[in-house]
Amino acid sequence: MNLPRLLLLSVCLCLSARATETAPKQFRAGAAAANISPWMGISINGNMHDHKGTNLHDQLHARCVVLDDGTTRIAFVITDNCLIYREIFDAAKKIVHDKIGFPTDHILMSATHTHSAPAVVSIFQSDADKEYQHFLTLRLADAVLQAVNNLRPAKIAWAVGNEPRHVSNRRWFMQPTVTNINLITGGRDAVKMNPRPGNPDLVGPAGPTDPEVPVVFIKGLDDKPIALLANYSMHYVGDVGGDSIYSADYFGAFCERVKQLLGADHQDPPFVAMLSNGTSGDCSSTQFRETPTNEPPFTKINRAANDVADVALAAIKDAPFHDWVEIKSAQKEILLGVRKATPVELEKSKERLAKATRHNGQFGGWSPDIYHREAVLLNDFPDQVPLLLQTYRIGDLAIASVPCEVFAEIGLEIKKQSPFKPTFTIELANGYNGYLPTPAQHKLGGYETWRARSSYLETHASEKIFTTLMEMFGSLK
Ligand SMILES: [Zn+2]
Numbered sequence: 001m002n003l004p005r006l007l008l009l010s011v012c013l014c015l016s017a018r019a020t021e022t023a024p025k026q027f028r029a030g031a032a033a034a035n036i037s038p039w040m041g042i043s044i045n046g047n048m049h050d051h052k053g054t055n056l057h058d059q060l061h062a063r064c065v066v067l068d069d070g071t072t073r074i075a076f077v078i079t080d081n082c083l084i085y086r087e088i089f090d091a092a093k094k095i096v097h098d099k100i101g102f103p104t105d106h107i108l109m110s111a112t113h114t115h116s117a118p119a120v121v122s123i124f125q126s127d128a129d130k131e132y133q134h135f136l137t138l139r140l141a142d143a144v145l146q147a148v149n150n151l152r153p154a155k156i157a158w159a160v161g162n163e164p165r166h167v168s169n170r171r172w173f174m175q176p177t178v179t180n181i182n183l184i185t186g187g188r189d190a191v192k193m194n195p196r197p198g199n200p201d202l203v204g205p206a207g208p209t210d211p212e213v214p215v216v217f218i219k220g221l222d223d224k225p226i227a228l229l230a231n232y233s234m235h236y237v238g239d240v241g242g243d244s245i246y247s248a249d250y251f252g253a254f255c256e257r258v259k260q261l262l263g264a265d266h267q268d269p270p271f272v273a274m275l276s277n278g279t280s281g282d283c284s285s286t287q288f289r290e291t292p293t294n295e296p297p298f299t300k301i302n303r304a305a306n307d308v309a310d311v312a313l314a315a316i317k318d319a320p321f322h323d324w325v326e327i328k329s330a331q332k333e334i335l336l337g338v339r340k341a342t343p344v345e346l347e348k349s350k351e352r353l354a355k356a357t358r359h360n361g362q363f364g365g366w367s368p369d370i371y372h373r374e375a376v377l378l379n380d381f382p383d384q385v386p387l388l389l390q391t392y393r394i395g396d397l398a399i400a401s402v403p404c405e406v407f408a409e410i411g412l413e414i415k416k417q418s419p420f421k422p423t424f425t426i427e428l429a430n431g432y433n434g435y436l437p438t439p440a441q442h443k444l445g446g447y448e449t450w451r452a453r454s455s456y457l458e459t460h461a462s463e464k465i466f467t468t469l470m471e472m473f474g475s476l477k
Pocket of ligand 1 (some may be wrong): 113115
């Protein structure tokens with residue numbers, strides 16, 4: 001190569017390097033929803049009894065949005081299911097990583113907690129369906145892969161609305177005359193979960209609620225909506241009209257409603273709305289002071305979905321859009337102890353189970369035998385379990401995620417102590433490790449604290465999780 005050509009080439013290289021340095025970074029987003037509707041006959045978990053699905057009321061989805069600031073790419077996948085094991089999420093993330101190199105620790109996958117979905121976790125008297133677990137794994141991966149295919153230049157806004165009408169604390173102090181048996185100890189619990197609404201023996205709720213509706217809205221540069229991710233701390237609604245019906249509950253109805261209100265029904269690529277569960281381990285949609293009225297199935301679901309959708313869209317209406325924001329992500333695994341029965345308790349549970357009677361293979365009602373069986377099954381768990389905690393920062397907005405059914409007061413404390421405003425938490429994310437009460441709530445007792453595969457972490461788990469999340473937020477500054 002002669003000298004002038006060499007000089008010219010080096011000038012060009014120099015200019016192109018400078019162009020990359022100074023070119024504004026492009027913010028991009030893509031969304032997709034993978035249909036995860038089951039076939040009939042799979043167990044539906046989330047209740048004490050097992051029921052097989054015989055009717056599909058509405059389609060179930062894994063809804064995904066991928067955000068990319070030009071340097072860092074993250075994904076949210078919000079899934080219409082009650083509880084999802086970490087192994088399923090990990091396997092789905094690995095598929096995505098193996099196919100396109102997406103870092104697995106930049107993918108947040110969570111369950112909405114509809115109680116009308118096929119069982120992929122074995123709990124109480126329902127067993128996970130292996131075939132559906134495999135199907136779900138593939139479809140979770142597809143949701144991310146398709147969302148990446150749909151990436152395009154985008155802008156993002158966020159805001160926080162307020163909807164106190166559809167959330168209440170479900171753990172209540174009752175008059176001392178009320179018998180309130182702890183099914184593990186046989187003693188009296190200080191609080192009762194889901195007392196009969198309008199009950200004259202109600203004294204007061206044992207904890208707060210979080211009525212906030214954080215919303216993240218992503219549009220294309222052409223103003224076409226790409227995705228809307230909201231968060232609300234309410235357990236689920238559940239008036240689906242039976243125990244054998246598959247439904248996405250109000251989480252799915254919210255997504256349909258948002259799509260209608262935005263006039264984004266028939267877009268290409270499709271607009272995706274998603275409603276993540278906040279910190280609702282002790283919260284309900286029931287107003288316990290009111291005497292309930294009989295309403296047709298899905299009335300309450302649609303009312304909650306429509307109201308939360310209205311609040312979300314009103315909140316985001318005047319929020320400023322950012323053409324670019326920095327994205328950061330941190331993930332950490334912590335080890336927590338498992339609460340197991342003592343050897344004496346375990347022997348007693350085994351003796352009781354040997355004599356217990358089942359009807360159609362199941363224990364009745366709120367039988368203590370259900371918990372004797374749980375004690376035996378929980379004994380096979382390791383003494384400590386790893387928990388995956390994950391945090392994202394999107395501009396000044398931060399998101400924490402916890403693989404538990406988190407009590408509202410913990411979520412409120414995360415919001416208060418977070419260095420980023422606003423902050424919200426997505427529960428049942430990246431795995432399933434049972435209820436997360438505070439140590440003080442453990443002392444009060446109640447269903448959420450009863451030792452079972454639904455509640456087994458050490459009593460100080462919430463403090464360790466909180467401290468770790470705050471450290472992780474510190475690393476995102
Ligand atoms: Zn639940």
